[in-house]
Amino acid sequence: xxxxxxxxxxxxxxxxxxxxxxxxxxxxxxxxxxxxxxxxxxxxxxxxxxxxxxxxxxxxxxxxxxxxxxxxxxxxxxxxxxxxxxxxxxxxxxxxxxxxxxxxxxxxxxxxxxxxxxxxxxxxxxxxxxxxxxxxxxxxxxxxxxxxxxxxxxxxxxxx
Amino acid sequence: xxxxxxxxxxxxxxxxxxxxxxxxxxxxxxxxxxxxxxxxxxxxxxxxxxxxxxxxxxxxxxxxxxxxxxxxxxxxxxxxxxxxxxxx
Amino acid sequence: xxxxxxxxxxxxxxxxxxxxxxxxxxxxxxxxxxxxxxxxxxxxxxxxxxxxxxxxxxxxxxxxxxxxxxxxxxxxxxxxxxxxxxxxxxxxxxxxxxxxxxxxxxxxxxxxxxxxxxxxxxxxxxxxxxxxxxxxxxxxxxxxxxxxxxxxxxxxxxxxxxxxxxxxxxxxxxxxxxxxxxxxxxxxxxxxxxxxxxxxxxxxxxxxxxxxxxxxxxxxxxxxxxxxxxxxxxxxxxxxxxxxxxxxxxxxxxxxxxxxxxxxxxxxxxxxxxxxxxxxxxxxxxxxxxxxxxxxxxxxxxxxxxxxxxxxxxxxxxxxxxxxxxxxxxxxxxxxxxxxxxxxxxxxxxxxxxxxxxxxxxxxxxxxxxxxxxxxxxxxxxxxxxxxxxxxxxxxxxxxxxxxxxxxxxxxxxxxxxxxxxxxxxxxxxxxxxxxxxxxxxxxxxxxxxxxxxxxxxxxxxxxxxxxxxxxxxxxxxxxxxxxxxxxxxxxxxxxxxxxxxxxxxxxxxxxxxxxxxxxxxxxxxxxxxxxxxxxxxxxxxxx
Numbered sequence: 001x002x003x004x005x006x007x008x009x010x011x012x013x014x015x016x017x018x019x020x021x022x023x024x025x026x027x028x029x030x031x032x033x034x035x036x037x038x039x040x041x042x043x044x045x046x047x048x049x050x051x052x053x054x055x056x057x058x059x060x061x062x063x064x065x066x067x068x069x070x071x072x073x074x075x076x077x078x079x080x081x082x083x084x085x086x087x088x089x090x091x092x093x094x095x096x097x098x099x100x101x102x103x104x105x106x107x108x109x110x111x112x113x114x115x116x117x118x119x120x121x122x123x124x125x126x127x128x129x130x131x132x133x134x135x136x137x138x139x140x141x142x143x144x145x146x147x148x149x150x151x152x153x154x155x156x157x158x159x160x
Numbered sequence: 161x162x163x164x165x166x167x168x169x170x171x172x173x174x175x176x177x178x179x180x181x182x183x184x185x186x187x188x189x190x191x192x193x194x195x196x197x198x199x200x201x202x203x204x205x206x207x208x209x210x211x212x213x214x215x216x217x218x219x220x221x222x223x224x225x226x227x228x229x230x231x232x233x234x235x236x237x238x239x240x241x242x243x244x245x246x247x248x
Numbered sequence: 249x250x251x252x253x254x255x256x257x258x259x260x261x262x263x264x265x266x267x268x269x270x271x272x273x274x275x276x277x278x279x280x281x282x283x284x285x286x287x288x289x290x291x292x293x294x295x296x297x298x299x300x301x302x303x304x305x306x307x308x309x310x311x312x313x314x315x316x317x318x319x320x321x322x323x324x325x326x327x328x329x330x331x332x333x334x335x336x337x338x339x340x341x342x343x344x345x346x347x348x349x350x351x352x353x354x355x356x357x358x359x360x361x362x363x364x365x366x367x368x369x370x371x372x373x374x375x376x377x378x379x380x381x382x383x384x385x386x387x388x389x390x391x392x393x394x395x396x397x398x399x400x401x402x403x404x405x406x407x408x409x410x411x412x413x414x415x416x417x418x419x420x421x422x423x424x425x426x427x428x429x430x431x432x433x434x435x436x437x438x439x440x441x442x443x444x445x446x447x448x449x450x451x452x453x454x455x456x457x458x459x460x461x462x463x464x465x466x467x468x469x470x471x472x473x474x475x476x477x478x479x480x481x482x483x484x485x486x487x488x489x490x491x492x493x494x495x496x497x498x499x500x501x502x503x504x505x506x507x508x509x510x511x512x513x514x515x516x517x518x519x520x521x522x523x524x525x526x527x528x529x530x531x532x533x534x535x536x537x538x539x540x541x542x543x544x545x546x547x548x549x550x551x552x553x554x555x556x557x558x559x560x561x562x563x564x565x566x567x568x569x570x571x572x573x574x575x576x577x578x579x580x581x582x583x584x585x586x587x588x589x590x591x592x593x594x595x596x597x598x599x600x601x602x603x604x605x606x607x608x609x610x611x612x613x614x615x616x617x618x619x620x621x622x623x624x625x626x627x628x629x630x631x632x633x634x635x636x637x638x639x640x641x642x643x644x645x646x647x648x649x650x651x652x653x654x655x656x657x658x659x660x661x662x663x664x665x666x667x668x669x670x671x672x673x674x675x676x677x678x679x680x681x682x683x684x685x686x687x688x689x690x691x692x693x694x695x696x697x698x699x700x701x702x703x704x705x706x707x708x709x710x711x712x713x714x715x716x717x718x719x720x721x722x723x724x725x726x727x728x729x730x731x732x733x734x735x736x737x738x739x740x741x742x743x744x745x746x747x748x749x750x751x752x753x754x755x756x757x758x759x760x761x762x763x764x765x766x767x768x769x770x771x772x773x774x775x776x777x778x779x780x781x782x783x784x785x786x787x788x789x790x791x792x
């Protein structure tokens with residue numbers, strides 16, 4: 001198997017979000033702690049305020065319901081599975097302002113990307129060091145492109 | 161057919177061979193390894209990259225890996241003999 | 249040439265610091281190799297057979313003399329005195345130590361270079377026409393668009409963990425020197441109704457399942473090409489296969505959905521993205537264009553050329569191309585001397601080429617996808633002096649696009665993926681056809697050799713392609729004919745059963761001898777003859 005040819009969604013057991021995972025939140029409001037319903041079950045439970053979207057599920061199907069949702073949890077079965085970044089971007093582009101949580105194989109070195117894609121809370125399968133996370137998030141002073149976090153791309157700074 | 165334990169050094173990337181007492185840069189120092197207990201220990205330690213047991217035969221000139229790939233790993237690029245690893 | 253401003257420099261410097269921290273955590277066993285590997289790969293650091301290999305990005309194949317000198321310095325200080333120019337216009341070092349890699353990257357950053365996203369399942373180095381900005385046949389210099397793509401794709405938060413790697417190429421002329429139809433996205437700069445824009449191909453590629461790209465847009469205005477690429481990437485990121493690495497490239501998604509349905513999905517996505525104004529402002533494009541301003545050409549440069557010296561005349565005929573500017577020419581430096589290693593250059597050669605670029609070529613050097621180097625702006629009056637200096641060190645081989653100008657991947661001599669060696673096969677074919685008169689009689693013939701199915705040696709696009717395979721631990725080779733990576737893109741087809749190392753060289757010679765006996769005349773290229781007569785005469789020559 002080649003160096004850059006690891007399967008990104010192979011058969012290895014995905015790390016489960018521990019029931020007692022420490023939530024790392026970047027929101028002013030406290031993290032939502034109520035029950036979270038699977039997207040597949042959501043229609044039948046439309047009074048719930050929190051939904052979990054698996055990596056292969058269509059986040060866009062939630063767009064009609066965004067105003068009712070307080071939390072959308074997006075699963076990262078493996079950190080190399082990048083579908084959750086698009087789910088987050090799509091939800092933020094559609095105007096979702098509630099808690100957007102990345103859950104599962106969430107690692108320090110992906111934090112910059114996750115924050116930029118619009119995640120503002122994290123339920124890592126293995127606990128993250130908050131000081132290391134803070135340092136990682138401050139590392140890059142500028143960004144090259146638009147993303148859900150609204151940071152100004154350098155092409156705006158450069159051209160006033 | 162015997163098994164040799166090999167991998168690449170984490171820091172330098174150098175090809176290493178298990179010599180019985182430790183790691184050697186020289187294929188000629190490699191010894192036959194029984195079972196995969198040692199391999200499991202090396203994997204768990206995370207200091208050697210791509211550790212593996214490979215097939216070889218013992219010849220009068222020393223161990224000879226079965227595949228061209230491992231023979232090239234043991235010696236160096238066939239197109240840059242000036243950079244090949246000399247016996248210790 | 250593009251120069252970093254404070255923002256570019258700060259971002260690249262931050263990346264070096266981040267990688268230094270990541271290496272330290274790995275060396276302290278704070279992260280596992282499984283966690284670290286994607287991080288080092290996204291900084292271009294692979295573990296190969298003998299050591300770590302570092303792939304340094306040469307954005308759209310353009311280097312300054314200062315940068316080339318730095319590459320030479322790195323070859324001496326961190327490697328074993330040489331580097332290998334690749335089919336994606338990058339340079340690779342073969343003997344890097346992990347512990348020294350952060351220092352190396354810091355030295356690169358000091359000359360505005362990096363190894364960011366030269367590996368990993370992300371958007372790779374943007375490639376382009378090696379004659380960009382100089383070619384007589386181009387619409388405009390495509391490199392400002394490529395530079396904007398470089399910036400947009402660097403650390404793209406949504407597209408850093410794609411199903412598989414992603415390669416984009418940009419050209420601006422009808423002659424395709426960058427194989428755009430064999431890229432994940434191929435962009436050709438065109439004008440329509442007075443508006444500048446791009447024709448867009450998606451889903452080309454080589455590897456295990458070679459495919460030619462489909463046109464998904466006849467025209468997208470240049471002001472919107474970034475958001476259009478964003479839409480393509482989003483459809484791919486969401487729906488590209490992640491269950492099987494051999495089916496994870498975008499070409500498979502396009503194939504499985506069908507080009508029409510894929511295009512429909514991209515258009516639907518773009519309809520949502522377009523109002524978000526994700527594209528760079530026109531002022532940014534203008535800022536970058538200004539940096540690619542034409543060099544200060546000599547207005548008095550003459551078109552006169554003294555071709556009395558037959559060696560020089562041959563080199564001019566084969567390795568020199570027309571420049572858009574009177575009195576100037578484009579000179580290609582062959583890195584394919586007979587007996588050499590295709591694409592390899594020693595530190596001394598790099599320094600010399602950098603010096604020649606400063607003296608004769610406005611300090612600019614290009615890397616070609618066929619593993620040669622180009623001096624893009626040379627006064628015709630300086631060509632003889634340039635040739636003389638190159639000839640003195642064996643860099644004036646007049647074999648561009650001839651049978652000895654062979655593309656070869658590193659193969660089993662270096663690469664952990666390879667099944668068979670590529671370089672020795674290239675060397676033996678070159679030795680067999682070393683006679684320059686014979687090469688010129690054969691004419692344009694592109695031989696491309698890959699040491700495994702991943703096709704880094706572009707064997708599918710070879711007029712003659714050779715693929716190394718593993719046969720129970722020993723090397724074997726398949727022979728393919730009829731490929732092209734140019735504007736007449738086609739995929740080479742396997743001729744028949746495979747060969748040993750000696751057998752493949754003989755088979756190539758039989759194919760070429762047969763070509764010479766069935767061509768309509770010296771002006772009919774091998775590829776055209778093959779297309780006219782088909783595979784049968786060659787099968788008969790090789791296996792009959």
